[in-house]
Structure formats: C-alpha cells, structure tokens
Amino acid sequence: MYVVLFFIFAALCVAGALNLLLQRHPINSALSLIVVMVSLAVLYLLLGAEFLAAAQVIVYSGAIMVLFTFVIMLLNAGEEDRAKSTSRVASAAGFPGVVALVCLLSYVYLSEKVHLGTTALGDQLVSTSALARVLFRDLLLPFEVTSVLILIAILGAVALARKEQN
Amino acid sequence: MNPQLLRILPEVILTVTGVLIMLIDPIMPRAATRKSMGWLAVLGTLLALFASIQQLHLAPGTAYFNTVQTDAFSGFFHILIAGIVLTSLLVTLDTVTNDQENLGELFALTIFGAVGSMLMTSAVELLLIFIALEISSISSYILAGFRRHSAKGPESSIKYFLLGSFATAFFLYGIALVFGATGTTRIGLIAAQLPGSTTPLIATLGVGMILIGLGFKVSAAPFHVWTPDTYEGAPSPIVGMMSTAPKAAAFAVLLRILFVSFPTLYAHWQPLVWWMAVLSMTIGNLGALKQRNVKRMLAYSSIANAGYLLVGFTALSTDGVAAAAFYTVTYAAMNVGIFAVISHVGGYEDRLTTVQDYRGLGYRSPLMGGAMAFFLISLIGIPFTGGFFGKFYVFAAALHSGLVWLAIIGLINSGVAAFYYLRLLAAIYSKPSENMPLEQMPRIQISMLFALLLTVVSTLMLGIMPGRVLSAARAASLTFGIQGSSMTTAHPPMLDVETKATVVQ
Numbered sequence: 001m002y003v004v005l006f007f008i009f010a011a012l013c014v015a016g017a018l019n020l021l022l023q024r025h026p027i028n029s030a031l032s033l034i035v036v037m038v039s040l041a042v043l044y045l046l047l048g049a050e051f052l053a054a055a056q057v058i059v060y061s062g063a064i065m066v067l068f069t070f071v072i073m074l075l076n077a078g079e080e081d082r083a084k085s086t087s088r089v090a091s092a093a094g095f096p097g098v099v100a101l102v103c104l105l106s107y108v109y110l111s112e113k114v115h116l117g118t119t120a121l122g123d124q125l126v127s128t129s130a131l132a133r134v135l136f137r138d139l140l141l142p143f144e145v146t147s148v149l150i151l152i153a154i155l156g157a158v159a160l161a162r163k164e165q166n
Numbered sequence: 167m168n169p170q171l172l173r174i175l176p177e178v179i180l181t182v183t184g185v186l187i188m189l190i191d192p193i194m195p196r197a198a199t200r201k202s203m204g205w206l207a208v209l210g211t212l213l214a215l216f217a218s219i220q221q222l223h224l225a226p227g228t229a230y231f232n233t234v235q236t237d238a239f240s241g242f243f244h245i246l247i248a249g250i251v252l253t254s255l256l257v258t259l260d261t262v263t264n265d266q267e268n269l270g271e272l273f274a275l276t277i278f279g280a281v282g283s284m285l286m287t288s289a290v291e292l293l294l295i296f297i298a299l300e301i302s303s304i305s306s307y308i309l310a311g312f313r314r315h316s317a318k319g320p321e322s323s324i325k326y327f328l329l330g331s332f333a334t335a336f337f338l339y340g341i342a343l344v345f346g347a348t349g350t351t352r353i354g355l356i357a358a359q360l361p362g363s364t365t366p367l368i369a370t371l372g373v374g375m376i377l378i379g380l381g382f383k384v385s386a387a388p389f390h391v392w393t394p395d396t397y398e399g400a401p402s403p404i405v406g407m408m409s410t411a412p413k414a415a416a417f418a419v420l421l422r423i424l425f426v427s428f429p430t431l432y433a434h435w436q437p438l439v440w441w442m443a444v445l446s447m448t449i450g451n452l453g454a455l456k457q458r459n460v461k462r463m464l465a466y467s468s469i470a471n472a473g474y475l476l477v478g479f480t481a482l483s484t485d486g487v488a489a490a491a492f493y494t495v496t497y498a499a500m501n502v503g504i505f506a507v508i509s510h511v512g513g514y515e516d517r518l519t520t521v522q523d524y525r526g527l528g529y530r531s532p533l534m535g536g537a538m539a540f541f542l543i544s545l546i547g548i549p550f551t552g553g554f555f556g557k558f559y560v561f562a563a564a565l566h567s568g569l570v571w572l573a574i575i576g577l578i579n580s581g582v583a584a585f586y587y588l589r590l591l592a593a594i595y596s597k598p599s600e601n602m603p604l605e606q607m608p609r610i611q612i613s614m615l616f617a618l619l620l621t622v623v624s625t626l627m628l629g630i631m632p633g634r635v636l637s638a639a640r641a642a643s644l645t646f647g648i649q650g651s652s653m654t655t656a657h658p659p660m661l662d663v664e665t666k667a668t669v670v671q
Contacts, residue, residue, distance in 0.1 A: 108371050115364035141174070141230040142294040145285065148181060149301050152278045155188065156308030159271035160323075 002121035006046055013039035026077045030068045037061045048124040051131055173229035173236045173288070175221070176214040176244055177281050183210025184277040191270030200269035204259045207273040211252045211280065218244035218284075226645065232352060233291040239491075242642040243287035243418045246495055247411050249624075251280040253502050253617045254407035260614035261403050261509040272312060276407065279305035283415035290426075292341045292351040295419055299337070302412045303330050303383065309408065310400040313515065322399025329392045330382065337379025343372030344427075356427040370434045376423060377438055383416040385465075386472045387445035394453075397465035401514050405461065406505025409468045410498040417475060417494055421487055424479065425646045432482050439479045440572060446473030447579040454586045458520045460508065463586055464501075467545065470583060471497050477576055478560045481567035487643035488636070489559035495635055496544075496556035496628050503621030504541040507534050510614055511607065521590055526598025531607050535594050537618055542587045542594075544625050547580055552628030559636070 016035035023029045041056040087094075109116070119125060135143055171178065187203045194200070218241060226237035255276060262269060282301030289295045307330060311323025345351050347369035348359035363369055382389040397405050424435060450470025457463040475497070478490030511527065511534055512518040528535030544551035557580060561573045628635060 104371070108367050112365045112367050138231045139233070139291070139293060141233045142291065142297050145294065145297050145301070148278060148281060149297055149304065151185075152275060152301060152305050152308070155271055155274060155278075156304065159268045159275070160308060160311055160314070162268070164267065 002046055006043065006121055009039040009042040009046075013043065024079045026072045027069070030065065030072055033068070034061050034065050037065065046121050047119070048122065049126055051128040170229040172221070172224060173227070173234055174285075175217040176248065177285050179214045179217055180210055180277050180281045180284070183207060183213075184274045184281070186210075187270055187274040187277065191274075199264040200266070200273070201259060201262070201264060203270045203273045204255060204262075207277050208252060208255050208259075210277060211248055211255060214280070214284075215245065215248035215252065218248055228290065232354075233294045234285070234288045235290040236288055237642075237645045238638070239418070239422070239642040239645045240288035242491060242638055243414060243494075244284050246414055246498060247280060247283045247287070249620070250407060250411040250414070250498050250502055251276065253506070253620050254403055254411075256613040256617040256620075257406060257502075257506045257509050258403040260611045260617070261401075261514050263514070266514065267314075268312065272309065272404075275305045275309050276404075279309070279407075280411065283411045286415040287418040289419075290353045290422070292344070292353065292423075295423075296334075296338060296341060299383070299416070299419070300334065302415060303334070306408050306412055309404045310396050312401055312404065313399065316399070316515065318399035320399075322396045325392050326396040333379050333382030333389065335379075336375045336382075340372045340375030340377075340379060343368050343375060347372060353422055353427050357429065360428070360430055366431075369428075370431055373424075373428050373431055373435050374438065377420075377435065377442075380416050380420045380423075381442055384413050384420070384472045384475075385446075385469050386442045386476060387449040387469060388442075390446065390449065390469045390472075393469055394457075394462045394465040397468075398459060398461050402461070402505055402509035402512055402516065403514075405464075406502045406509065409465075409505070410494075410501050413468075413472070414494045414498060417490065420479070421490060421646075425482070425487060425648060429482065429648065436480055436482070439476055440569075443473045443476035443480060443572065444575055446470060446476060447576060448473075451579050451582045451586075455582070457586070458522075460519065460521055460524065460590065461516075463521070463590070464504065464508075467583065467586075468501065470579065471501075473579070474557060474560055474576060477564050477569075477572055480569055480572060481563045482648065483563060483567055484640070484643045484646070484648050485559075485566055486563040487646060487648070488639040489563040491639040491642050492632070492636055493556040493560050495639070496552035496625070499552050499621055499624040499628060500541045500544040503618070503625060504538060504545070506614065506617045506621060507538040507541070510534060510610070513608065521593050524590060524593045525596055526594075528595045529598060533610065533618075534607075537622055539591055539594055540622060541625065542591045544629070546584045546587045550626075550629045552625045552632070554629055555632045555636075556628070 013036055016032045016039060020029045020032040020036065023032060037056060037060040041053040041061070044050075044056060045053040183206065187206060190206075191200060191203060221236045221244065222238070222241040224236055226235070228235045255273070258272065258276070262272075266272075279302050282298045282303075282305065285298035286295055286302060289298055307323055307327040310326050311319050313319035341351060344356060347363045347365045348356050350356055350359055360366070360369060378389065382392075385393040397409065400408065424439075428435060447470050450466050450468070450473055454463045454466035454470065457466060471493075475490055475493050478486045478493060480486070481489075508518075511524075511531070518524060524538075527538065540551070544553035547553045547557045557576075561576055564573045564576070
C-alpha cells in the first residue's frame with residue numbers, strides 16, 4: 001500500500017518537474033510546480049513527517065504558489081520565445097555538467113548503499129514535538145536571525161521596485 | 167548584562183542601527199537629505215567595533231546552545247569587517263549626492279550586510295552559517311543593483327543573484343550531505359563524528375559541495391564568472407565593501423569548516439583547493455591583462471587575490487591559517503582604499519571607466535593620484551607595503567608545507583600582475599591630453615579624508631610593522647588547535663617539514 005502510494009507520487013513529482021521545464025507558458029510551469037510541491041508533501045507524509053507535509057502544503061502550495069500565479073497574471077507574461085533563448089554555453093557545458101553531477105551522486109549513494117540506514121515507509125521518523133524542540137531551543141538563534149534575512153529581502157524589494165520620486 | 171548576549175553584541179548593535187535607520191527614514195521630510203542616516207550608520211558601526219574589541223577580553227566560549235562562539239578567530243574577523251564597513255560608509259557619504267534616491271535603504275542594507283558577515287565568522291553551526299551567509303549575500307545582490315538608471319546596474323544585480331542562488335544551493339546540499347554522514351551540523355562535533363562515520367564518501371562529497379558554494383562567494387575560479395560584470399555595474403563604494411567584507415567572512419567560514427571539521431579529509435580537499443588556487447591566480451591575472459575598464463580589471467585582480475589567499479589554505483598548518491587571515495587584512499586595506507579613490511574621482515555614476523580616463527590624475531589631484539599609486543604599489547606587492555607581507559607569508563606557509571610548485575606558480579603570477587597594475591600607474595602619472603573629462607574634480611570631504619587616512623595608514627603599517635596584526639592572526643589560527651595527528655599520518659613527509667618549521671621558530 002505504502003509502496004504503491006510512494007511510486008505513484010514519486011512518478012507524479014518527477015513528471016511535474018519535467019513538465020515545469022518543458023512548458024513554454026509560465027502559468028503552465030507554475031501549475032506544474034504545484035503538482036511537484038503537493039506530491040513532495042505526500043512523500044513527506046509517507047515518511048511520517050506530518051508537520052513537514054502540512055507546512056509544505058500551506059507554505060509552498062498555498063502562499064508561495066498563489067504569489068507566483070498573481071505575479072505571472074499581473075505581468076501578463078506570454079509564451080516564451082525559445083529560438084532566442086538557447087545559449088550555446090548552456091548546452092555545451094551545462095547539460096554534460098548536470099549529467100556528470102547526477103552520475104557522481106548516484107555513484108556515491110550506490111557505493112555507500114550498504115552503510116546507509118534503512119527505514120520502512122509509514123514509520124514515524126520524527127515527531128512534531130521533537131522538531132519543535134530543535135527549532136525553538138537548539139536552533140533558537142538561527143531561527144531568530146532569519147527575521148533579519150526576511151527584513152532585508154523586503155527592504156531590497158521595496159528599494160529596487162519603487163517608482164522614482166521625481 | 168546577559169553573558170550570552172555579549173557574544174552576539176556587535177551583531178545586535180548593528181541590527182538595532184539598521185532598524186533605526188529604516189524607522190527614521192520614512193519620518194524625515196521627503197526633501198531632506200538622508201546623509202544623516204549615513205552618520206548614524208557610522209556611529210552604529212563604531213559601537214559594534216568597540217563591542218568586538220570588548221569580546222576579545224571575554225573568555226572564549228559559546229552561547230545560544232553552542233551555535234555561536236567568540237574567540238580570537240571570530241574577534242579578528244569581527245574587527246576587520248567592522249573596519250571595512252566603517253571605511254566604506256565614509257566613502258559612500260563622500261560619493262553620494264544629497265538627493266540620491268534610496269539613500270536610507272543603501273545605508274540600512276550596508277549595515278545589515280555587516281550583520282550577516284560578522285555572524286558568519288562567529289557561527290559554529292552550519293545552519294546559522296547558512297542563514298548569515300544569505301543575509302550577507304542578499305544584501306550584496308540588492309546593493310549591486312542600486313544604479314537603477316544605468317543598464318549595467320540591474321544586469322550586475324541579476325547576474326549576481328542568479329549565480330549566487332545557484333551556488334547557495336550547492337552549499338546547502340553540502341550541509342545536508344555532511345549531516346547525513348555525521349548526524350550533526352555543529353562544526354566542532356563533525357570532526358569528532360567523522361572517524362566513526364560509516365559513510366565517509368558522502369561526507370567527502372559534502373565538503374566538495376561546500377567548497378563550490380563558498381568558492382563562488384569568494385570569486386575563486388572556476389566559479390568566478392559573475393565577478394567582472396557585477397563589479398562593473400555596482401556603485402564603486404559598494405564594490406569596495408562587497409569585494410572585501412563578505413569575502414573575508416566567507417574565507418573565515420571556509421577556514422573554520424575545513425580546518426576544524428574536516429582536517430581528517432585533508433587528503434581529499436587539499437587537491438581541490440590547490441587547483442582552485444592555481445586556476446584563480448592564473449585566470450584572474452591573465453583576464454586582468456586584457457581589460458581596459460578599471461573596475462573590471464580590479465574584479466579580475468580580486469579573483470587573482472582570492473587565489474593567493476587559497477594558497478594559504480592548502481598548507482594544513484597554523485602558519486597557513488595565520489597567513490590567510492593576515493592576507494585578508496592587507497587585501498581589505500588596499501582594495502577598500504583603491505575603491506575609495508575610484509569612488510571619489512568617478513562618482514556614484516562612474517564618470518571615469520577606462521584606464522585612459524585616469525590619465526593625468528596625479529597632476530589634477532595629487533592627493534587622490536598619490537593615494538591610488540600607493541595602493542597600486544601595494545597590490546603589486548612591493549616591500550614596505552601591506553601587499554608585500556601578505557604575499558610573503560602566504561607563499562612562505564606554502565613552502566614550509568612543501569608545496570613548492572604552488573609557490574612558484576604564485577610568484578610567476580605576481581610578476582604577471584605587475585604589468586596591469588603598472589599600466590594604470592603609468593596612466594595616472596602621464597601628462598593629461600587636452601579636453602579630458604577629469605576637469606570637474608569633486609571637492610574632498612571630511613569623510614573621504616578619514617577613509618583615505620584609515621586605508622593608507624593601515625596599508626603602510628601592515629608593510630612596515632606587521633607584528634601586531636600578525637600576532638593577532640597567529641592567535642586566531644591557534645584557536646583551531648591544529649595538531650596534525652591524523653593528517654600527518656597520511657602525509658609522512660609533511661610531518662618532517664612541520665616539525666622542522668616549529669623547531670626553527
């Protein structure tokens with residue numbers, strides 16, 4: 001049951017990610033991103049991380065994607081022009097680079113396979129209270145400092161997007 | 167005062183200053199100049215500087231559940247970053263006009279960027295380092311695009327932002343892999359967990375990824391491509407800061423991560439850093455030779471300087487760390503200085519761009535021309551300037567560790583570098599031809615005088631009596647407690663060189 005769910009949503013996730021890259025219209029890409037986010041949330045849930053799954057749906061699929069969609073609508077962005085946007089460097093170095101990276105990662109994971117721990121789908125890996133203890137106790141300072149990060153992001157957005165005064 | 171708060175006091179002071187600027191700015195009348203905000207920022211930075219000096223008297227220790235640690239190392243970089251930001255604020259105050267748009271935001275972002283850079287040097291938890299790195303980077307991305315009227319400004323910002331986010335992803339993935347292999351993100355605990363890790367290959371891959379992420383931030387080749395475009399488009403006073411403060415912080419993080427967490431993986435990361443150093447020096451210097459634009463030339467020069475600094479990393483010794491720390495100070499002094507001159511004569515909107523534009527600067531403004539010539543001499547690495555000792559200690563550390571080839575490549579590169587610095591130097595002292603755009607030299611304000619005084623004196627002092635800074639750098643490097651136990655077993659010849667070196671001393 002869990003395995004079937006895993007394969008369905010894993011496939012959906014990968015398909016959504018590929019579709020995101022291949023679509024020409026930004027709104028289609030944004031909608032594919034929602035599929036990716038929701039399938040990821042299901043995968044988290046299968047691993048017993050219910051808080052992470054809920055946060056994933058609320059924050060990413062909810063808030064951030066709504067914002068994305070709004071921005072695309074407001075900008076009235078049309079279909080992208082493929083002909084102009086092909087970069088020779090990207091195809092000559094980028095794609096082989098990505099392939100090399102994926103090969104390296106798969107090699108490392110496969111060669112270390114026996115040493116990596118195992119877990120069954122559906123097991124409770126981490127509880128929400130344990131997560132809260134780490135987030136609000138051990139990592140209190142990083143958590144608080146994040147507010148500075150958000151502050152400068154807002155400040156920067158205002159400074160760069162503001163209309164000229166005169 | 168709360169003893170925990172004392173350990174993050176400089177950052178707290180700067181954050182409060184930044185928030186104050188943001189609060190006062192909208193209250194001020196629309197037509198009023200925002201330069202007073204700059205002086206407020208200067209005041210906050212001075213207070214943070216004093217707080218950093220006070221931290222040195224504190225017993226080394228950690229706070230907030232072992233996420234930050236103040237010691238000689240963090241103190242060294244805190245004071246350096248505070249000095250850089252202070253000087254850059256003074257330069258900015260001289261360069262901008264009274265009715266400059268977004269001036270309040272410019273000062274606030276500079277201050278918040280300093281918070282991130284400082285926090286990076288005292289953080290001993292990878293997640294905190296990541297957030298501090300993002301604070302420092304995002305404020306740089308925004309500041310790079312502050313010349314909105316010029317097409318180069320947004321180009322600079324967007325290139326920096328896109329490539330920077332990409333590099334950050336690598337850094338984060340590296341942290342995740344290291345966590346996977348060791349089960350911790352505390353820098354000190356990683357070293358203890360690593361020998362018992364059943365998956366050392368994953369940890370090694372993690373180190374590689376972290377190296378890519380930080381290599382981008384310090385503009386080391388082959389992750390340097392953003393540098394020339396970003397420096398060309400960003401306002402000059404910002405470039406002076408951007409090329410030193412966040413880079414010094416990133417180097418500090420790299421030193422901490424490599425030498426505290428992963429000394430046992432030395433055999434794996436040392437070749438990577440070796441190649442990064444060689445590539446950065448060579449690509450940086452050869453690239454600079456071709457440039458006609460002064461800011462682009464200095465961008466390539468900063469890539470080359472990142473290479474010299476990485477030479478200090480390849481020697482796993484206290485000397486190497488001390489040399490690298492000392493080099494960040496000398497590079498900061500001369501680079502902030504030269505960008506102060508460029509900011510003054512070129513202005514916020516870059517009136518002077520090419521080497522030809524600088525012809526006759528020494529005649530039109532003896533002070534500015536003289537200061538620029540002095541910084542160029544220091545960048546070449548002529549004795550009695552900070553640049554000489556910076557290079558000297560770095561290459562000496564490499565030689566002590568038996569890295570002869572690296573030192574030779576570095577010395578050849580310094581020779582190549584002399585060409586393009588001398589070309590600019592010759593332009594400054596050649597007779598200006600008629601109708602050059604240098605006529606309207608702006609008046610030198612008091613803030614610029616202070617900034618020049620600070621940078622010239624520190625560059626000179628670092629070249630004449632580097633003793634105090636060097637002993638501070640040595641004290642900073644001693645906090646790592648590099649024993650050389652596990653790595654020297656992997657490299658028996660190095661043990662001899664190390665012990666010989668200590669015996670000689």
